[in-house]
Amino acid sequence: MTARVFIDGAAGTTGLEILERLAPRSEFELVVLDDVQRKSADARRDAYHAADFAVLCLPDDAAIEAVALAEGAKVRIVDASSAHRVAQGWTYGFPEITGREKIANAARVSNPGCYPTGFIALLAPLIRNGLLPADWPYVCHAVSGYSGGGKALIARFEDDTDIAYRDYGLALGHKHVPEMQRYAELGNEPVFAPAVIPAHRGMVVEVPLHLSMMERAAPVDGLRQCLQLFYQSSEVVTLHADTPDELLLRRSAEPSDRLDLYVFGAKDGRQARLVAVLDNLGKGASGAAVQNLNLMAGLPETAGLSL
Numbered sequence: 001m002t003a004r005v006f007i008d009g010a011a012g013t014t015g016l017e018i019l020e021r022l023a024p025r026s027e028f029e030l031v032v033l034d035d036v037q038r039k040s041a042d043a044r045r046d047a048y049h050a051a052d053f054a055v056l057c058l059p060d061d062a063a064i065e066a067v068a069l070a071e072g073a074k075v076r077i078v079d080a081s082s083a084h085r086v087a088q089g090w091t092y093g094f095p096e097i098t099g100r101e102k103i104a105n106a107a108r109v110s111n112p113g114c115y116p117t118g119f120i121a122l123l124a125p126l127i128r129n130g131l132l133p134a135d136w137p138y139v140c141h142a143v144s145g146y147s148g149g150g151k152a153l154i155a156r157f158e159d160d161t162d163i164a165y166r167d168y169g170l171a172l173g174h175k176h177v178p179e180m181q182r183y184a185e186l187g188n189e190p191v192f193a194p195a196v197i198p199a200h201r202g203m204v205v206e207v208p209l210h211l212s213m214m215e216r217a218a219p220v221d222g223l224r225q226c227l228q229l230f231y232q233s234s235e236v237v238t239l240h241a242d243t244p245d246e247l248l249l250r251r252s253a254e255p256s257d258r259l260d261l262y263v264f265g266a267k268d269g270r271q272a273r274l275v276a277v278l279d280n281l282g283k284g285a286s287g288a289a290v291q292n293l294n295l296m297a298g299l300p301e302t303a304g305l306s307l
């Protein structure tokens with residue numbers, strides 16, 4: 001039986017990539033509104049009430065409105081926005097961290113943010129297993145391709161090709177911080193320092209660690225081994241045992257739904273750098289939405305993903 005999937009926001013950056021991943025698949029019948037109807041509340045309400053699943057690829061306020069439009073319908077929702085990531089009644093759509101069964105049975109699933117995907121993937125297993133302290137003041141530095149800011153940031157970087165680096169979030173309190181704290185299971189808000197680079201897609205998320213200053217921290221090999229065991233059955237997330245001299249993002253990189261993790265350590269073991277490399281539009285958004293949709297529809301988790 002085919003499942004009807006309404007993509008609300010299919011003309012946007014994330015929506016288009018979800019469309020591309022789902023269009024070739026016979027398990028899904030896609031519902032997409034045309035340019036005249038795509039912002040009509042009536043047309044969207046009808047689409048929600050006729051669908052089995054919906055993926056919200058909208059700004060936060062429109063995602064909240066969408067959930068109200070879907071009230072009373074049997075539709076099950078995956079929300080790519082940040083509106084419901086720490087909201088009651090929503091399941092956090094990170095299969096490797098939340099557990100696949102919870103997502104498979106959920107009616108409301110909130111996709112993780114792109115930066116939190118890297119941060120939580122690195123820290124949650126280590127903190128859960130007691131290899132790093134939960135009450136440490138963690139810091140996260142990250143860079144993202146400009147598609148991470150949707151159509152508006154894409155237009156800005158394509159219009160002004162002179163921008164070499166955009167530091168932002170400088171007032172702190174970035175909207176991703178609550179989900180980073182909650183799902184990495186931290187006692188304190190992390191300091192989050194994001195930046196944008198002049199590449200369309202791709203992202204590096206890094207957590208530097210002063211291991212020697214922590215009372216309870218495992219050695220670098222222990223951190224690596226824990227992540228390797230935690231993700232050993234995952235086709236999407238890989239802990240790399242090697243420690244290359246550099247990690248590169250390439251402008252020409254193909255879209256990818258992978259998440260690659262590294263643990264780098266100083267020779268004397270006093271400091272380490274946890275690093276996640278991903279595609280903000282892949283496991284950071286559209287790939288994650290498709291992975292969640294697969295689980296909710298009872299299909300193979302990685303169907304339609306580029307790994």
Ligand SMILES: NC(=O)C1=CN([C@@H]2O[C@H](COP(=O)(O)OP(=O)(O)OC[C@H]3O[C@@H](n4cnc5c(N)ncnc54)[C@H](OP(=O)(O)O)[C@@H]3O)[C@@H](O)[C@H]2O)C=CC1
Nearest residue numbers: 009011012013014057058062080081147148150151280285
């Ligand atoms: N880009 C990324 O890497 C990631 C994005 N996300 C999240 O996914 C969501 C979508 O982001 P993204 O695709 O980048 O954003 P875009 O700005 O590229 O796309 C958003 C789309 O939503 C449409 N839209 C806005 N308001 C409404 C409305 N009321 N009804 C129907 N459609 C509406 C826009 O229309 P119009 O075309 O007319 O502007 C646009 O097509 C956001 O919440 C974002 O934070 C999450 C993780 C990563």
Ligand SMILES: CC(=O)N[C@@H](CCC(=O)OP(=O)(O)O)C(=O)O
Nearest residue numbers: 080081082113114115144148149
């Ligand atoms: C480069 C850039 O602007 N990135 C966005 C986050 C993209 C993303 O993860 O979307 P959500 O906010 O829905 O999680 C930002 O920092 O607000």
